[in-house]
Amino acid sequence: MRDxxxxxxxxxxxxxxxxxxxxxxxxxxxxxxxxxVRFGQLAQRLSLISRKVLTEQLKELEEDGIIRREAFAELPPRVDYSLTERGLALLPILDQLCAWHGPVAPVEEVRQTAGAGQVPA
Amino acid sequence: MRDxxxxxxxxxxxxxxxxxxxxxxxxxxxxxxxxxVRFGQLAQRLSLISRKVLTEQLKELEEDGIIRREAFAELPPRVDYSLTERGLALLPILDQLCAWHGPVAPVEEVRQTAGAGQVPA
DNA sequence: GCCGTTAGTTACGCGAAGGTAACCAGTTTT
DNA sequence: AAAACTGGTTACCTTCGCGTAACTAACGGC
Structure with missing residues (x-):
């Protein structure tokens, strides 16, 4: 988008x-x-998204003030992504959307068990 | 979508x-x-969408039980579209999305002044 | 000196999404 | 008899979103 x-x-x-x-x-x-979340972690979990598109989307989201990008001058390099306040404000709305669609509410689930081998995408 | x-x-x-x-x-x-809303009215108001794509999207939305299509055997033909209960349940969520994005809340506005020359798309 | 690591970027190309315009049916209007 | 109105459908073509794969930087380890 971004039309x-x-x-x-x-x-x-x-x-x-x-x-x-x-x-x-x-x-x-x-x-x-x-x-x-580190970039590599995002790329692994959201495996339906190609790396290229992922970086594009992250860049746009950052420009729109929805996520925050923190790059560390470490070796190997490390970049953390997290939601800004504006982004966090979206979460309850997204939860409602998910609740609307399915009786189950796996977004919570995915968020909470995020280290346990879920495949969010 | 529909992937x-x-x-x-x-x-x-x-x-x-x-x-x-x-x-x-x-x-x-x-x-x-x-x-x-009649089909022609939708096509006029949502002028950014081409007729072809509009009918496609409406068909998918109907298949997903979000909108209802009522065709009348009149002359000239008439087809009304409206939200099902499932669709109506989305409205408050969409309003929150709009409120999140802009301080103004023109979705209400568009809905209420719908005969007054608004250009929703 | 070569490999591995992370976080990208770039070039290339396909396939699907979407736009345009013509066409259809069936009846009233001119 | 032709045009107009409504609600589409169809063929054709273009655009762009997206995927793949190769390449980069900068450093540590072997």
Missing amino acids: AAFCTSSCTMTRTMGVLGGKWKLIIISYLGQRR | AAFCTSSCTMTRTMGVLGGKWKLIIISYLGQRR
């Missing part, structure tokens, strides 16, 4: 889709949850 | 995106709101 026509529309829903639209954004946000 | 890999994912957010993902779905749902 100019979307972002300048007079309809808020359309503008919102300009920021959150696209296959991956909500999934990334929902996976991040309240945690700080 | 098989999405719909069978173990992550609810991903499965949810399988149904609601795509540029247009949430916009159509949000535009429908509580009203019954």
Whole structure:
């Protein structure tokens, strides 16, 4: 997404889709949850997303102030991603979306058992 | 969307995106709101969507039980679209999404002033 | 000096999503 | 008899999202 026509529309829903639209954004946000996650970890867990697209989406999300990127001058390099306040504010809404779709609520589950071998995507 | 890999994912957010993902779905749902709208009216208002794609999306939304399609054997033909209960249940969530994105909340506005020349898309 | 590590970037190319425009049915209007 | 109206469908073509794979930087270990 990131379509100019979307972002300048007079309809808020359309503008919102300009920021959150696209296959991956909500999934990334929902996976991040309240945690700080390294890039490699994201890439492993969200294996349906190619590395290239993942970095693109992360960059856009960062530009939109939804996630925070922290790069450390370590060796080997390390980059942590986490939600900003703005991003965190989305979580309860996403939970409602998930609850709407399925009776089960595995987003919580994925977030909580995140080290246990779940395959979120 | 409607990607098989999405719909069978173990992550609810991903499965949810399988149904609601795509540029247009949430916009159509949000535009429908509580009203019954004729096809031509939808096509006019959501002018960013081509007729072809609009019919495709409407068909998918109907298959997923989110909207209801009522065709009348009138002349000229008439088809009304409206949200099912499942679809209506999404509205408060979408309103929250819009509220999250912009301080203004024009989805309500668009729904309420729907005859007054708004251009929702 | 070569490999491995992490976090990317770049070039290349496919396939699906989407736009355009023509066409259809069936009846009233002109 | 032709045009117009509604709600589509279809063929055709273009665009772009996305995947694959190779490559980079900068350092530690062998």
